[in-house]
Amino acid sequence: MASAARSLTEPQVLAHTKRRLFPEDADDGYAVVDTQFASNRWLADGAIDSSVTELLAPFNHVRVGSGYPDLVGVRVLDPDLLAVDRLGEEPPLVAVEAKGYDDRGGVDVERGVVQAYDRLDEANAVYVAAPVASIGGSVRTLARELNVGVLAVDADGSVDAVEVPRVVGNRTTSETTAIRFQASAQGVADKSFGLNHPKNYLAYPLALYHPDETGRVLSEHVVRAVDAARTGAAFLNLVEERPDGVRLTPLGREVVRFALAEYGSVESALADFDEWKRSRRRFSDIAPKWGLLTRRVVYAYPATQLLVEELQRLHEDGVPEPTLPQVVEYLHELHPSFTVELFVRGDDDVRGRVLDADGELQRAELTDGNVYHAPTVFQLKAMLYHAGILTTRGTEPSNLDPTADTWALREQVTPTEPR
Template sequence: MASAALSEPQVLAHAKARLFPDPGEDEAYAVVDTQFAMDEWLADQRVPEAVRDRLAPFNHVRVGSGYPDLVGVRKLEDDLLAVDRVGDQPPLVAIEAKGYRGNDAVDVERGVVQAYDRLNEANAAYVAAPKAAISQSARTLARELNVGVLGVEDGGEVVPVEVPRVVGNHTSDDATAIRFQATAQGVADKSFGLNHPKNYLAYPLAVYHPGATDAILGERVVNAVDGARTGAAFLGLIEEKPHRVDLTPLGEEVVRFALDRYGSVDAALAEFENWQRSRKRFCDIAPEWGLLTRRVLWEYPATKLIVEELQTMHEDGEPEPSLVEFVTRLHRLHPTFTVELFLRGTDDVRSRVLDADGDLQVDELRDGNVYHSPTVFQLKAMLYHAGVLTERGSEPNRLDPETDTWALREPLDYSF
């Protein structure tokens, strides 16, 4: 492969593979700007499908003064960073890519300046470019501005040419959305597989029970033990570790609630058996557990966003927006979070729903299959059972986004 073949999409794909090698890694998540989702990069230069697959998922994320080519969160290896570190959280990373164009020119210094502009909100910023095109003057500028330089070899190997120090900074709404996806509560690849909150509330009780957790849960509550454990982790009730599961403070509070009401978690789980296969709203058949569900769901970051914006729409005379109307409104105010929360992360969906500038193609929102099931089905169903929303969720293949209503069961009226 000649150096001139290293276009910006290819440079970025190699850089992403180096800094974010495992899409399923815990506490890691990255998105690439929507301009790279297009079939063609230049007029006569198609982007290979394999390159787009490596770059996906796509989103248009503002960090600092603009939109970096890649934004991600991950604990990076020591050879990618200088020794300075800020806190224990994995850093928010921004990458600007530069590659060969028709005239064989690579403006690495411009990439350094662009990366530097991201340091208002990113913890570390890099420019990635063909190694042969990185000049000494570009390296000197990068050192002065605390920007990392990643040299991409012809065969795809990525070499850290300059390494940045990690810096602390403030975080915007867009950057917060990417950080959220990198946490145990993010909805990027997996989250809620079950649509009744009792299955998640029971998990900390089963952990506290002296019997075997999986056996107790499977017998008393639900056979889908793995799904219950995953959802309990996403709701912040448990923390999964390599060889054990620990209760979080919120999970411990669920156990205390059960002990106060029933005297033992065994007696509480016996009550859960009575709710198996029930189709009734949870807050109606078990009001106190419904209130606890409401408290737990309110700790989940997506709930706050959904409820606050539905309340605002109610005040603006839109008390029962459809899913299409809700997502369109939400995207105007919180574009990155909306895309990450509601839309599937596949190349096909993101490239259909978002144009190169990250704007919504509203017509595509009418197809239920573009939506993320854990949000429009499972999370919505749980909000229904908690008494927050008026309607259950629907699976994407059965979803009519133009009639699927998102409305608060108890909106506040400030007209008096």
């Protein structure tokens, strides 16, 4: 028992479980582990191995149902983990409560079942994960009655589903939306816009529609970084990357329609892009019509809507030119999980510095530019600048002084009285 207690503490159980549900080599899904596990110690006399912490990262404090699960993520799970393998068109949002051996050698699995059940209001599937020897018949019966999956974890790292849950519908909150956002093609986790000018992404649907080879057309007229342009276009929902190839989305087709209406052909439209190479002027100033289209495309990106609305509220509260730390502090009060996912780098060291064990923001850390996520503070901000939405462009985190980096709307809307 002593050996099992040492090897299957709660962080160990959770690490094995995350590896099973969200394998590192999977090309889909996203999961976060609660901030309490960012600590370097767990039991009174035991340290958490750094390899476990690295596996558990990224950390966030996400409220689901009545509390904060140990793990929350979105992914199409293996068929043997669910009673049904999908819910509608979206992968399920999954919540996990982990239980391991405590200092006295006990495992409170029943409490884990009840905690997992309390997450079902906002999760599609919930599990309790625990050492295999601690899972008895009464635990399985309780879990079956409450529609809670049970994952039996062995000391060798294997994880078996001894009870599988049914996938259920749920209600969506801003907290669970943050995780769904990161798991989508438009999320910023482990990805980067790569390029900081929106013309490179707007041009991709035109090059895709062009009868010649997409990469050659894009390289000739716009940018040689074809893969980065394609990734950014997918982020902005202009194209969809499928197993059988890249396809235009409805928004991407609208970009093509705009080009055809203005120029008669995408070839003629792309010729204009040659003129804009290496220009540092605001895109909405040098190409007003394209700037308006850019504004529409960028505003359709979910993160833009949240940022613009909250910057407007900051203006109404008397802060027309907030600095980056002020923006993050303000947003974290209203949308904590979304703010962390959007602005804070996902590695264990950074999340452990910026958030304490209870998920509270450590404000002093926000003055360090290196804690910020480059696709947001550099590329996304630069695109909002070129679209005419923000007053200043983005900056690489390595060169960023957060206290001097302002996030102000170019046009503020004065509140009007109801009529």
